[in-house]
Amino acid sequence: MLTLLGKIHAVMGIAERKERQKKEVRDSILQSAWQLVNEEGWQNLSIRKIADAIEYSVPVVYDHFENKEAILSVFNRRGFQLLGDELRAAKVTQSEPKKKLEAIAFAYWDFAFRHKEYYQLMFGLGMPGCEELAKVPELVAFIEVIGSVISQVVAEGNNKSADVQLKVRSFWSTIHGLVSINLLAPPSTHEGVSKDQMNKMILNDFIMGFLKGLTE
Helix, strand or coil, rough: CHHHHHHHHHHHHHHHHHHHHHHHHHHHHHHHHHHHHHCCCCHHHHHHHHHHCCCHHHHHHHHHHHCHHHHHHHHEEEEEHHHHHHHHHHCCCCHHHHHHHHHHHHHHHHHHHHHHHHHHHHCCCCCHHHHHHHHHHHCCCCHHHHHHHHHHHHEEEEEECHHHHHHHHHHHHHHHHHHHHHCCCCCCEEECCHHHHHHHHHHHHHHHHHHHHHHC
């Protein structure tokens, strides 16, 4: 006969096993969803397709996620976390604030083209508003990376009355706009310049103009 302590351990073991199995199914759902996204795009993702891919019934998927939007929310947060990590990594490669901002801009640009699936989801409905910002800590952290560097640039320049929050929004909006245009319709080559080189020239032109307006 099991002792009381043995019974407690048995119950705990069952609970831990159930929790582990639950996590495994949840991870499987996310892995299958990501694979479907890469094969068919975000627009074609559905709970039914995910259930078929993991060979479970639709209700099992709903046991772990309320709806498709809940699954998309996980990837949305992952995307902003990854973007924030890459911007922070780019930031520390430079010591001068202007160079830091330039590095951040190019890191953002590179992220968008290397992680198109994430980027399309993150900005599928346009630029996030204030309410969306408050709901996604990873998004707030990403914005703070940009804001901290712009604050440093303003502090070292002659335009100390510049509205940092406004400049952050302008910086982000403009780069996002340039990325979106080039994702949809990449510029054609001319005079022996590759598309990648042309993209970098366009971004560099923006950065130079932005920094000039920020410091003068």
